[in-house]
Amino acid sequence: xxxxxxxxxxxxxxxxxxxxxxxxxxxxxxxxxxxxxxxxxxxxxxxxxxxxxxxxxxxxxxxxxxxxxxxxxxxxxxxxxxxxxxxxxxxxxxxxxxxxxxxxxxxxx
Numbered sequence: 001x002x003x004x005x006x007x008x009x010x011x012x013x014x015x016x017x018x019x020x021x022x023x024x025x026x027x028x029x030x031x032x033x034x035x036x037x038x039x040x041x042x043x044x045x046x047x048x049x050x051x052x053x054x055x056x057x058x059x060x061x062x063x064x065x066x067x068x069x070x071x072x073x074x075x076x077x078x079x080x081x082x083x084x085x086x087x088x089x090x091x092x093x094x095x096x097x098x099x100x101x102x103x104x105x106x107x108x109x
Contacts, residue, residue, distance in 0.1 A: 008032060026053040 008031060012023040023031065030053045033043035043051070054060075 006032065008035070024053065024056060026051070026056055029053070 008028065012028060012031070016022045030043070030048065030051045033051075034048060036042040
């Protein structure tokens with residue numbers, strides 16, 4: 001039994017709950033070879049790239065058929081984060097300013 005302690009088949013069962021394959025036998029074989037514990041027995045990168053799994057149907061599509069999404073700049077993400085979550089210190093400062101203007105807060109107010 002070559003995969004006596006191998007639990008990958010439990011993670012990638014032969015079929016999903018819909019009945020379609022989760023990972024083909026060739027894909028499972030490649031995954032096992034890539035995750036072999038002993039580096040001397042592990043598949044090389046070149047051999048992995050030439051593995052039969054990469055030649056299975058459906059073949060990979062060209063990049064032109066892949067969906068594209070607009071780039072999101074870091075500044076856009078920061079602005080969304082600032083607008084989404086209020087700064088607790090800023091709210092505290094605002095409350096202190098309001099109290100100071102009304103003369104009800106602070107030592108001398």
